[in-house]
Amino acid sequence: MKHLLGAHVFVNGGVDSAIDGGESLGFTAIQLFTKNNNRWFQKDLPEKEIIAFKEKKKNSNIKIVVSHDSYLINLCAKDPENLEKSRKSFLDELNRCELLEIPYLNFHPGSHGGQGEEDGIKLIAESLNIVHSQTKGFKTMSMLEATAGQGTAIGYRFEQLKKIIDLVDEKERMSVCIDTAHIWAAGYDIKDPKNYKKVFKEFDEIIGLDLLKCFHVNDSKKELGSRVDRHDHIGKGFIGLEGFANLMNDKKLEKVPKILETPKGKDQKEDLENIKVLGSLIKK
Numbered sequence: 001m002k003h004l005l006g007a008h009v010f011v012n013g014g015v016d017s018a019i020d021g022g023e024s025l026g027f028t029a030i031q032l033f034t035k036n037n038n039r040w041f042q043k044d045l046p047e048k049e050i051i052a053f054k055e056k057k058k059n060s061n062i063k064i065v066v067s068h069d070s071y072l073i074n075l076c077a078k079d080p081e082n083l084e085k086s087r088k089s090f091l092d093e094l095n096r097c098e099l100l101e102i103p104y105l106n107f108h109p110g111s112h113g114g115q116g117e118e119d120g121i122k123l124i125a126e127s128l129n130i131v132h133s134q135t136k137g138f139k140t141m142s143m144l145e146a147t148a149g150q151g152t153a154i155g156y157r158f159e160q161l162k163k164i165i166d167l168v169d170e171k172e173r174m175s176v177c178i179d180t181a182h183i184w185a186a187g188y189d190i191k192d193p194k195n196y197k198k199v200f201k202e203f204d205e206i207i208g209l210d211l212l213k214c215f216h217v218n219d220s221k222k223e224l225g226s227r228v229d230r231h232d233h234i235g236k237g238f239i240g241l242e243g244f245a246n247l248m249n250d251k252k253l254e255k256v257p258k259i260l261e262t263p264k265g266k267d268q269k270e271d272l273e274n275i276k277v278l279g280s281l282i283k284k
Helices: 019-025 045-057 082-098 117-133 158-167 178-186 192-208 238-250 269-280
Strands: 004-007 029-032 064-068 106-107 141-145 175-180 212-217 258-260
Touching: 004 269, 019 029, 019 045, 029 238, 029 258, 064 082, 082 106, 082 117, 082 158, 106 212, 117 158, 141 158, 141 178, 141 212, 158 175, 158 192, 175 178, 178 212, 178 238, 192 238, 212 238, 238 269, 258 269
Parallel strands: 004 029, 004 258, 029 064, 064 106, 106 141, 141 175, 175 212, 212 258
Antiparallel strands: none
16 A cells, blocks of 8 residues: 555653554554643653654654644634743644654644634744744644634634745745545535545645645544534545545545544554555555
8 A cells, every 4th residue: 555544643651652553553654742732841751762762663664753732732822821831832842853853743723712813823923933943953844734613723724824834934844734524624525526626726726735744534523614623433424435535546645644533442443444444445
């Protein structure tokens, strides 16, 4: 299979355990948290963990690692104290990724909390410029994730992601992740083959497929355009097998890593089932 496939993996103990977990499940792409995802800050990564992570990754079949930032971070927070905390926490996340040689730090752009989308977009770009100015020469890219547009979340239109990138000084440090459940909930129909082609033509024209570095492959528990973010197993939700067949047979996007964020138990057997389903959709 040419596709790089995997899932978000658990960290049990040291951060290097994520590589063990991904490798044992046969993943070629993984996502992880480099610290507790419900905390602003955590103690620095021990040197031995950093060394073990890089060594295990080098000797594994895992080709790509993506980190997801803390759920607390909001780079356009209305409250000045939260905004400052978010920026410092994002800086910490970027530092952790750089130390671990993780190429992408995936994050939700943010929720404007009533300030309005335009002001929110400006604040997100300002936050990124501040953090990037403190991390000159970093190889880890900041990866904007397309959102469902729930509440006051920004990033549910490709144009919004483009506006953020346009306002970032170091544009070469930016990349994009598409979550299939999110864009579906935001109103992008990827189920109908013709509409699927239109969606990615639009993405290419607005942002550019060269900036698309990752997919979160999730079905949606909610209808097209619902603006509600609820993940479901592949083929069990409203996107259905048809939508994922479009993606798995799209030669242009074959090399973009595809990572599951669907519900799972500790043994992650559900991830293996979902990957099997995705593989079965590829036309021989």
